[in-house]
Amino acid sequence: MKPVFVTKISNVVAWLAAFEALKSRGASESCLMLVDGEPGLGKTRTAQWWGVQVGAIQVRAKQGWTHSWCLQDLYEATSGKPATTKSTSALFKMLCDALTERQVQAQRTGKTVVISIDEADHAVAGGKDVVEAIRDITDTLEIPTVLVGMDRVAKRLNRYPQVASRISQKVQFKPLSLADVRSVISTVCEVEVKDDLIAFTHRACGGYTRELKEAIASIERFGLRQSGAAVGVEAMRGQTLLHDRATGAPMVVG
Amino acid sequence: MEPLLQALSAADACLTLDELEAATGLAYRQMCRLLRATLLAGWVKRADEGCYCLTPEGRDALANGTPLPPELVPATRHAARADTMMARLWTAMRTAERFCRADLIQLAAKDEDDARRLDGAARIYMSRLRSAGYLVRLQGTVRVNPTTRGQTRWRLAWDTGPLPPRPQHGAGQRVFDPNRSRVYSPDALVGPA
Numbered sequence: 181m182k183p184v185f186v187t188k189i190s191n192v193v194a195w196l197a198a199f200e201a202l203k204s205r206g207a208s209e210s211c212l213m214l215v216d217g218e219p220g221l222g223k224t225r226t227a228q229w230w231g232v233q234v235g236a237i238q239v240r241a242k243q244g245w246t247h248s249w250c251l252q253d254l255y256e257a258t259s260g261k262p263a264t265t266k267s268t269s270a271l272f273k274m275l276c277d278a279l280t281e282r283q284v285q286a287q288r289t290g291k292t293v294v295i296s297i298d299e300a301d302h303a304v305a306g307g308k309d310v311v312e313a314i315r316d317i318t319d320t321l322e323i324p325t326v327l328v329g330m331d332r333v334a335k336r337l338n339r340y341p342q343v344a345s346r347i348s349q350k351v352q353f354k355p356l357s358l359a360d361v362r363s364v365i366s367t368v369c370e371v372e373v374k375d376d377l378i379a380f381t382h383r384a385c386g387g388y389t390r391e392l393k394e395a396i397a398s399i400e401r402f403g404l405r406q407s408g409a410a411v412g413v414e415a416m417r418g419q420t421l422l423h424d425r426a427t428g429a430p431m432v433v434g
Numbered sequence: 435m436e437p438l439l440q441a442l443s444a445a446d447a448c449l450t451l452d453e454l455e456a457a458t459g460l461a462y463r464q465m466c467r468l469l470r471a472t473l474l475a476g477w478v479k480r481a482d483e484g485c486y487c488l489t490p491e492g493r494d495a496l497a498n499g500t501p502l503p504p505e506l507v508p509a510t511r512h513a514a515r516a517d518t519m520m521a522r523l524w525t526a527m528r529t530a531e532r533f534c535r536a537d538l539i540q541l542a543a544k545d546e547d548d549a550r551r552l553d554g555a556a557r558i559y560m561s562r563l564r565s566a567g568y569l570v571r572l573q574g575t576v577r578v579n580p581t582t583r584g585q586t587r588w589r590l591a592w593d594t595g596p597l598p599p600r601p602q603h604g605a606g607q608r609v610f611d612p613n614r615s616r617v618y619s620p621d622a623l624v625g626p627a
Contacts, residue, residue, distance in 0.1 A: 181578055183536035184549050232526045232541045260595025260613055277501075284507055367546075370579070401580040 181396055182368045185229045189360040191217075191353045192226055198349035199230075202324050203292065210348035211318050214300075214337070215328045217353025220425070222389040226353075227298050227328045236294040236326075237282070241302035247309035251275055254295070254317070258282060272316070279321050293323050300329035304336045315343050355387020364389075369396050371403030374412030377433070384421055384431045394422040438468045439477065439496040442488040448481035461615055471506045519555045524598035527563075527590045534585035535560060536578040560588065562601040566609040566618040568592050 186192070195215065202213050217223055231238040239253045251271040252263045258278040263271055279293065286293045295317070297303055303310050318325045327333065331352075337344045356364070361382040365373050373381075377399065385391035398421050403411040416433040423430055441457035442449060454469065455462050469486065472478040477492030494500070522542035530537055535556050542556075543549035563569050570591040575584030595613030602608045608619045 181536075182546070182549070183539040183553075183578065184543060184546050185540045228526075228529045229541050232522060232529055233544070235525065238529050260593075260597070281507065397577070397580070404580050 186367045198351045202349045205348045211324045212347045213326045213349040215351045220388040220390040221353040236296045238296045240298045245306040295325040298328045300327035358382045372410040376413045448485035448487040520598045565607040
């Protein structure tokens with residue numbers, strides 16, 4: 181499997197388009213973007229890839245996140261240094277200073293400072309304090325912030341209308357379409373795959389990237405044994421393609 | 435900035451660059467960058483050739499803890515080197531925390547050609563970081579390609595900051611960490627903890 185991140189799939193295209201739209205938003209304080217979707221659709225991987233490409237400040241919310249812990253994590257991710265105080269007010273000031281420094285640097289290089297918070301469910305579950313802390317930071321410095329969570333995060337955020345109203349872009353990760361699966365396979369698979377097997381793989385993996393990667397690995401293993409010839413359903417009949425997410429049962433080509 | 439102003443404030447006479455370096459404990463280049471910024475801000479003046487002292491504005495700034503205007507804050511190497519292969523690989527390591535080489539390339543590469551170039555760079559860079567104690571080997575391997583044995587997974591044990599540690603060429607396996615301004619060598623008993 182080639183180590184390439186596939187950008188030509190609908191979820192990634194939607195993410196990039198939403199971020200472009202966020203940069204040209206109407207209300208300056210609406211600088212939150214929410215990404216949600218079921219596990220296994222590639223949200224975290226996309227967040228990581230995008231974060232590295234744009235140089236985002238990336239943090240992962242944790243179970244039990246508190247106001248102070250959230251500020252500490254953000255400060256560490258911004259400055260690369262551990263926070264030297266536990267006082268929330270001092271932490272907030274230190275974080276604002278560190279973010280301002282990043283904004284000045286970004287201005288010099290023509291980039292944008294962005295914060296990306298993965299597993300945002302934990303941040304929202306952390307209660308009003310954590311959510312308000314994120315709002316304070318985005319309001320004070322107008323830094324675009326991307327919240328990545330599972331499909332319940334949007335519903336949970338609606339409990340805080342003052343924050344929910346600041347979400348100007350929402351992206352919902354959906355299972356990959358047939359065209360997406362074709363794009364992924366043609367980009368990363370080391371062997372040529374026929375259309376019938378692509379369609380079968382799409383049905384078998386249900387549009388989940390985790391399962392799709394497993395299927396591609398199986399196809400490659402089989403294809404390279406056949407000296408690299410194009411692989412179709414007929415050739416792979418009877419071979420295990422992947423394992424079912426719910427039952428763990430092998431899904432056989434046929 | 436504060437150590438520089440304090441050193442100048444404590445001195446009776448003007449200080450030369452060498453004296454400032456010793457008094458502040460900063461690296462020479464870093465001290466020069468700060469001195470230039472404070473000169474532009476009007477907080478420091480040149481009393482004589484190569485000799486500097488504090489202005490009344492500088493004393494006020496030190497007393498009030500006034501920060502430098504943002505446009506005068508010295509640019510760090512982070513800004514200048516943001517797009518090098520090493521910087522992208524280091525950012526990818528900090529982002530992923532646990533990874534194999536293929537993961538890093540997938541995260542850091544801009545396109546397929548870039549991915550091919552990064553592969554060699556990642557191999558060398560990871561080997562140097564491992565020697566210096568930044569990377570810890572995890573159990574097992576992950577098969578990213580059916581024709582190879584699989585790639586080792588690693589954990590970034592010492593995330594020292596946003597600037598990429600730089601292997602020093604022709605100096606054994608030593609690595610300079612600009613986040614800590616220190617050199618780490620493989621024979622050291624402890625890593626950059």
